[in-house]
Amino acid sequence: MPSIAPTERIRIVLARPSHTGNIGAAARAMKTMGFADLRLVAPRHAPDAQAAALAAGAADVLEAARIADRLEEALAGTVLAAGFSARTRDLSHPLRALRDAAPELLARAQEGPVALVFGNETSGLSNEELGHCAMQVAIPANPAYGSLNLAAAVQVACYELASAAGRFAVGEAGEREAATSEDVEALVAHWESAMRESGYLDPARPGRLMERLRRLVARAGLERAEVKFLRGMLAAFEARMRR
Amino acid sequence: MPSIAPTERIRIVLARPSHTGNIGAAARAMKTMGFADLRLVAPRHAPDAQAAALAAGAADVLEAARIADRLEEALAGTVLAAGFSARTRDLSHPLRALRDAAPELLARAQEGPVALVFGNETSGLSNEELGHCAMQVAIPANPAYGSLNLAAAVQVACYELASAAGRFAVGEAGEREAATSEDVEALVAHWESAMRESGYLDPARPGRLMERLRRLVARAGLERAEVKFLRGMLAAFEARMRR
The missing domain is CATH 3.40.1280.10 (SPOUT methyltransferase, trefoil knot domain)
Structure with missing residues (x-):
């Protein structure tokens, strides 16, 4: 039947x-x-x-x-x-x-x-x-x-x-690949280094800056391509700061 | 606040x-x-x-x-x-x-x-x-x-x-008063008696007639007013059968 x-x-x-x-x-x-x-x-x-x-x-x-x-x-x-x-x-x-x-x-x-x-x-x-x-x-x-x-x-x-009836599902977002924890760690380290270089992060008085950054990054649920974009941006800032 | x-x-x-x-x-x-x-x-x-x-x-x-x-x-x-x-x-x-x-x-x-x-x-x-x-x-x-x-x-x-949000409820049906089990028992007894009188229910060979009736009545979730209406109808049948 x-x-x-x-x-x-x-x-x-x-x-x-x-x-x-x-x-x-x-x-x-x-x-x-x-x-x-x-x-x-x-x-x-x-x-x-x-x-x-x-x-x-x-x-x-x-x-x-x-x-x-x-x-x-x-x-x-x-x-x-x-x-x-x-x-x-x-x-x-x-x-x-x-x-x-x-x-x-x-x-x-x-x-x-x-x-x-x-x-x-x-x-x-x-x-x-x-x-x-x-x-x-x-x-x-x-x-x-x-x-x-x-x-x-x-x-x-x-x-x-x-x-x-659970009849229809919604589509999947295309091309989405979540960043791994290693990607995120590398991003945060890069970000910290750039902020030190700029003087915005003072190692003597760091306050809760890194804690805030980590929380924000974790909440954003970054994609791999976004990590790549952010690190590219940080690299460009660094290069400019060194000129 | x-x-x-x-x-x-x-x-x-x-x-x-x-x-x-x-x-x-x-x-x-x-x-x-x-x-x-x-x-x-x-x-x-x-x-x-x-x-x-x-x-x-x-x-x-x-x-x-x-x-x-x-x-x-x-x-x-x-x-x-x-x-x-x-x-x-x-x-x-x-x-x-x-x-x-x-x-x-x-x-x-x-x-x-x-x-x-x-x-x-x-x-x-x-x-x-x-x-x-x-x-x-x-x-x-x-x-x-x-x-x-x-x-x-x-x-x-x-x-x-x-x-x-559970914001709105639906209204209650007006005037609805569920029949009690006593009401339902009295209805079923009345119904059985009328069916015997009509000859439809043969006490010697009852089959599963009463079982079917009980199941139907239970499933219907009768209101008190409906029991009254059905018993009135049965009484009218009985009166007519006795003429």
């Missing part, structure tokens, strides 16, 4: 979106985090040029988006639907923070498709829509103004799931 | 933004996560009606945004600048994932303002701009398409910092 990456089992459902730009921006947000299954429930307008413009490089996700008349259709085949809403309801599921819910959403996605359901830009998810969801998830936000843009909420949800 | 919430010490710096809509959307993203200090470096256009429209309820953040000619001005007073870029450079800082970097950013914000620096929509941060930053941070993303919209990147960064 082939193993299925749980992120391929995450479906983003936008219920009654008003603005096509948000549909496109949501497609872009999904693709940046590796998700591709987008469903639209009764959008006010079908995706148009504005949607395509905001989808940018995620035209494939936008074009493959399926439109349903009712939420039940968009949820067909899912094993779990999580409704995104920060509003508490009289009759409600327990409200869970996105970060707490993410591991469970990924675990359930091993069993089958899991839907993340987002409501209309202005009114959010209705009680009826939330009733189709087995879980209510909130993105913790400023109580004085917690209104995330729809695509921004999709971006945060997809980011959280991709992070919880 | 009053304690300073580290999130008040986070400054969002947009370097050379091209689209005023993104400036407004970034202001909105910031405010939803409790941040307010926005700086613009040489924006192509000053914030306009499009910026205000996308700022939505964050007009205050947008209006208070300060414009600088050069990045150094926008960083004045900061103790740390973190440049957001996923691109590795020949001469670069070690690249750190946002989630790993967040605790350190918050810790440094205890010492003074910390800037999160975002580059132009198309070209990102230049090497020169990144040179003013002490740290390079990346939002882990799809290697096949990792291009987050500018405001979406600001939203994710602000979400991650607010989450790492």
Whole structure:
């Protein structure tokens, strides 16, 4: 049985979106985090040029988006639907923070498709829509103004799931080679010698100058190329001082 | 000495933004996560009606945004600048994932303002701009398409910092009162009795029916009001069966 990456089992459902730009921006947000299954429930307008413009490089996700008349259709085949809403309801599921819910959403996605359901830009998810969801998830936000843009909420949800899955790593810095302790010792000795020669370091009254220098150098986490550059500079100072 | 919430010490710096809509959307993203200090470096256009429209309820953040000619001005007073870029450079800082970097950013914000620096929509941060930053941070993303919209990147960064700071909690579900074990036992007994009366449960061949029911009821985590509703329903079935 082939193993299925749980992120391929995450479906983003936008219920009654008003603005096509948000549909496109949501497609872009999904693709940046590796998700591709987008469903639209009764959008006010079908995706148009504005949607395509905001989808940018995620035209494939936008074009493959399926439109349903009712939420039940968009949820067909899912094993779990999580409704995104920060509003508490009289009759409600327990409200869970996105970060707490993410591991469970990924675990359930091993069993089958899991839907993340987002409501209309202005009114959010209705009680009826939330009733189709087995879980209510909130993105913790400023109580004085917690209104995330729809695509921004999709971006945060997809980011959280991709992070919880450990899906993507960040690149390595190129050409980085850390200096060895010998490199650093040689640099510090060179630096000390140059400071003596300049008169800035008085061997009779050294104070804590060398201690400060060592601490700074240790904290900087120098690269080999940086040690080379610094020693070149010190050599140039020395040469100039000797003229 | 009053304690300073580290999130008040986070400054969002947009370097050379091209689209005023993104400036407004970034202001909105910031405010939803409790941040307010926005700086613009040489924006192509000053914030306009499009910026205000996308700022939505964050007009205050947008209006208070300060414009600088050069990045150094926008960083004045900061103790740390973190440049957001996923691109590795020949001469670069070690690249750190946002989630790993967040605790350190918050810790440094205890010492003074910390800037999160975002580059132009198309070209990102230049090497020169990144040179003013002490740290390079990346939002882990799809290697096949990792291009987050500018405001979406600001939203994710602000979400991650607010989450790492544990700044906001999600609300409690209203009116929720969990059923006690006595409530649940009485419900299960009632249910069993109704199923016997209907003939669905045959005492001579009970199979695992009650075991299944108990497991389902336990997993559902019932509320008291739900127990009451279910027992009312069972009573109605019983009454109807007896007619």
